[in-house]
Amino acid sequence: MKKLFMFAMSALLLVSCDKDETAADSSFEMEASVADYAAASLLPKTTVSGAITTNTTWDNDHVWVLSGIVRVTAGTLTIEPGTFIIADASVSGTTGVLVVSKGGTINAVGLNPDGSCNPIVFTSSKLLDNNAATTAVTGDFGGVVILGEAPVNTGTTTNRIEGLNTDTPAADFEYGGNIPADNSGTLRYVRIEFAGRVIGDPELGNEINGLTLGGVGSGTTINHIQVTYGRDDAFEFFGGTVNASHLVAFGQDDDAFDFDLGYTGTINKAIAIANRNSTHSLSGGNPDSNGIELDNNAGGTSTSIITRPVITDLSILGYKAIPTVTAQKLENAIHVRRLGQINLTNASVSGYETGIRFDSPSLRSDSFLGNMRVHAFTTIILPVGSSLGTGGAAPSTLASANTWGTGSYQPFYNEASFSLAAGTTGAFANEPNWTDCWTKWNGFTTIYE
Numbered sequence: 507m508k509k510l511f512m513f514a515m516s517a518l519l520l521v522s523c524d525k526d527e528t529a530a531d532s533s534f535e536m537e538a539s540v541a542d543y544a545a546a547s548l549l550p551k552t553t554v555s556g557a558i559t560t561n562t563t564w565d566n567d568h569v570w571v572l573s574g575i576v577r578v579t580a581g582t583l584t585i586e587p588g589t590f591i592i593a594d595a596s597v598s599g600t601t602g603v604l605v606v607s608k609g610g611t612i613n614a615v616g617l618n619p620d621g622s623c624n625p626i627v628f629t630s631s632k633l634l635d636n637n638a639a640t641t642a643v644t645g646d647f648g649g650v651v652i653l654g655e656a657p658v659n660t661g662t663t664t665n666r667i668e669g670l671n672t673d674t675p676a677a678d679f680e681y682g683g684n685i686p687a688d689n690s691g692t693l694r695y696v697r698i699e700f701a702g703r704v705i706g707d708p709e710l711g712n713e714i715n716g717l718t719l720g721g722v723g724s725g726t727t728i729n730h731i732q733v734t735y736g737r738d739d740a741f742e743f744f745g746g747t748v749n750a751s752h753l754v755a756f757g758q759d760d761d762a763f764d765f766d767l768g769y770t771g772t773i774n775k776a777i778a779i780a781n782r783n784s785t786h787s788l789s790g791g792n793p794d795s796n797g798i799e800l801d802n803n804a805g806g807t808s809t810s811i812i813t814r815p816v817i818t819d820l821s822i823l824g825y826k827a828i829p830t831v832t833a834q835k836l837e838n839a840i841h842v843r844r845l846g847q848i849n850l851t852n853a854s855v856s857g858y859e860t861g862i863r864f865d866s867p868s869l870r871s872d873s874f875l876g877n878m879r880v881h882a883f884t885t886i887i888l889p890v891g892s893s894l895g896t897g898g899a900a901p902s903t904l905a906s907a908n909t910w911g912t913g914s915y916q917p918f919y920n921e922a923s924f925s926l927a928a929g930t931t932g933a934f935a936n937e938p939n940w941t942d943c944w945t946k947w948n949g950f951t952t953i954y955e
Contacts, residue, residue: 541588541590541616541624541625541626541627541697541946543590543629543633543634546569546590546627546634547569547633547634547635547636548636549567549568549569549590550567550568550569551568551569551570551571552568552569552570552571553571553572553573553594554570554571554572554573554576555572555573555574555576556574556576556577557576557577557578557579557678558576558577558578558579558580558581558583558610559579559580559581560580560581561581561582561584562578562581562582562583562584563583563584563585563586564583564584564585564586564589564591565586565589566586566587566588566589566590566624568589569590569591569592569634570589570590570591570592571591571592571593571594571631572591572592572593572594572601572602572603572604572648573594573597573601574594574597574599574600574601574603575600575601575603575605575648575670575673576603576604576605577605577606577607577610577678578604578605578606578607578610578611578612579607579609579610579678580609580610581610581611582610582611582612582613582691583606583610583611583612583613583614584612584613584614585612585613585614585626586626587615587616587617587618587624587625587626587695588616588618588624588625588626589626589627590626590627590628590629590634591604591626591627591628591629591647592628592629592630592631592634592646592647593630593631593646593647593648594631595631595632595646600648600669600670600673600703600714601648602628602646602647602648602649602701603648603649603650603651603670603703603714604628604648604649604650604651605651605652605653605667605670605678605679606651606652606653606690606691607653607677607678607679607680608653608654608655608677608680608681608683610690611689611690611691612652612690612691612692612693613691613692614626614691614692614693614694614696615692615694615695616694616695616696616730616944617694617695622943623695623942623943623944624695625695625696625697625944626695626696626697627696627697627699628647628650628696628697628698628699628701629642629646629647629697629698629699629700630642630643630646630647630699630700631646631647632646633699633950642699642700642735642950643700643735644700644701644702644735644736644737644759644785645700645701645702645703645704645737646700646701647698647699647700647701648701648702648703648714649669649698649701649702649703649714649715649716649717649718649736650693650698650701650716650717650718651667651669651670651714651717651718651720652690652691652693652717652718652719652720652722652726653667653679653680653681653690653720653721653722654681654683654685654688654689654690654719654720654721654722654723654726654746654748655681655682655683655684655685655688655721655723656682656683656685656686656687656688656721656722656723656724656745656746656747656748657682657683657684657686657721657745657746657747657768657811658681658682658720658721658744658745658746658767658768658811659745659767659768659802659803659809659810659811659812659813660682660745660767660768660803660809661809662682663680663682663683663684664676664680664682665680665681665682665720665721665744665745665767666679666680667679667680667681667718667720667744668713668714668718668742668744669703669713669714669715669718670714681720681721681722681744681745681746682720682721682745683721685723686723686724686747687723687724687725687747688721688722688723688724688725688726689723689725689726690722690723690725690726691726691727692726692727692728693717693726693727693728693729693731694727694728694729694730694731695730695944696730696731696732697731697732697733697734697944697945697946698716698717698731698732698733698734698736699733699734699735699946699950700734700735700736700737701714701715701716701733701736701737702714702715702716702736702737702738702739702759703737703738704737704738713737713738713739713760714737714738715733715736715738715739715740715741715742715764716733716734716736716738716739716740716741716755716758717731717733717740717741717742718742718744719741719742719743719744719746719748719750720744720745720746721744721745721746722743722746722747722748723746723747723748724747724748724749724771726748728748728749728750728751729750729751729752729753730751730752730940730944731750731752731753731754732753732754732756732944732945732946733753733754733755733756733758734754734756734757734946735756735757735758735781735950736755736757736758736759736760737759738758738759738760738761739758739760739761739762739763739764739799740755740756740758740761740762740763740778741753741755741762741763741764742761742763742764742765742766743763743764743765743766743769743771743815744766744767744769745766745767745768745769745811746768746769746770746771747769747770747771748771749771749772749773749774750771750772750773750774750776751773751774751775751776752774752775752776752940753773753775753776753777754776754777754779754941754945755776755777755778755779756778756779756781756947757779757780757781758778758780758795759785759795760794760795760796761795761796761797761798761799762778762780762796762797762798762822763776763778763797763798763799764798764799764800765798765799765800765801765813765815765846766800766801766802766803766804766813767802767803767813768802768803768809768811768812768813769813769814769815770811770812770813770814770815770816771815771816772815772816772817772818773815773816773817773818773820774817774818774819775818775819775820775933775934775937775940776817776819776820776821776933777820777821777822777823777932777933777934777941778797778798778821778822778823779823780795780797780823780824780825780835780836780857781825782825782835794837795835795836795837796836796837796838796839796840796841796858797822797824797838797839797840797855797858798822798839798840798841798842798848799838799841799843800813800815800840800841800842800843800846800847800848801813801843801844801845801846802844802845802846802847803844803845804844805844806843806844806845807845808845812845812846812847813845813846813847814846814847814848814849814873815848815849816849817848817849817850817851817853818850818851818852819851819852819853819931819932819933819934819935819936819937820850820852820853820854820932820933821853821854821855821932821933821934822839822840822853822854822855822856822858823856823857824836824839824856824857824858825857836857836858836859837858837859837860838858838859838860838861838862838863839855839856839857839858839860839861839862839880839882840855840861840862840863841860841863841865842862842863842864842865842869842870842873843863843864843865843869844865845869846869847869847872847873848873848874848875849873849874850873850874850875850876850878851874851875851876851877852876852877852931852932852935853875853877853878853879853880853931853932854878854879854880854931854932854933855878855879855880855881855882856880856881856882857881857883858882858883859882859883859884859885860882860884860885860886860888861880861881861882861885861886861887862875862880862886862887862888863885863887863888864887864888864889865889866889867889870887870889877931878931879931879932
């Protein structure tokens, strides 16, 4: 795994490149993060629980310990730059979950007053316990959940968020409404590490993700977020209109980005990086981890609002493998199903069994794909034989299965280190350095490295 990181430092963007581009790209260099785990481990710890009902500030002079499910039901929770938040490991069941309910807002910006990076970190308590023998694992932190009053395609404004659908009072966990520009606050320059929880049978789909957004409106600001080693999905969008940018999904056990229930916002600049050593979800015993999983709804029924994210500058990277049905841990880089649609431009995809899978020709024709660079081990796009929609890229512009240009350039991680420039597709097109200073890639001392 450390070899993978060394390679990634110099050449994350190998699938975002034309074959003749050889200049080194610095967008994924492992620069030191301002957030300091060793220093944070020496800070006093303050435990919080229950509901936050007035304006509240969590300062960076303390580590904040979430006991159970902490809900912001009124007022604004402000989290200072450089603040660490962990779960109370002594609490059984669901713990370390921060919920911003419909009536509350959050203001969490991991930037110093001079604009320099000082990320806010939600992480495992085992990284702050001064005990080298403990090892952080997925699920050590519960997750961050933001719930708003933007439209959802279920026809109701009282949807219960997945993973917390039996918790009380019910109103604290409901989302959806009729306010497209609803504002739940700001989340910027934030890392969420070792989060998530699978409740009951994993195939029933009742989980808490790293960052869950339910009915969140376009007045909300979400950018520069890294979700690392999540127990389920890194990011999941249940309806809503929120626009997000500069997202990093790293080493998640299930999907990197999951869209459901009529999400219609925009995602600009996002990258998903799979980890070979992570466990990965299964469905019926088969691989079920996707870079993007997209549904209109669970039943695949038509609704007045159709799930259709507009995504630009995206990279999805699996890992080097010779996959078989039984051996490959990853499934589809992008899976569009159940009447969902996608509008995707400037994307680089590599290292998955299937590049892009549409569950029917109509989903493919209703979607838009433009300026795509796609590699897959077996199949570039399913189903075949249908158009891509007006303005969509012609199939001939997509890479063939098991090939990527010529020479030594391979569209997935390998053991040799080589550098490639950002090119015109993928997460770092036109903005090569946006992961500098606030992201973290290794040094966790976990079972994954």
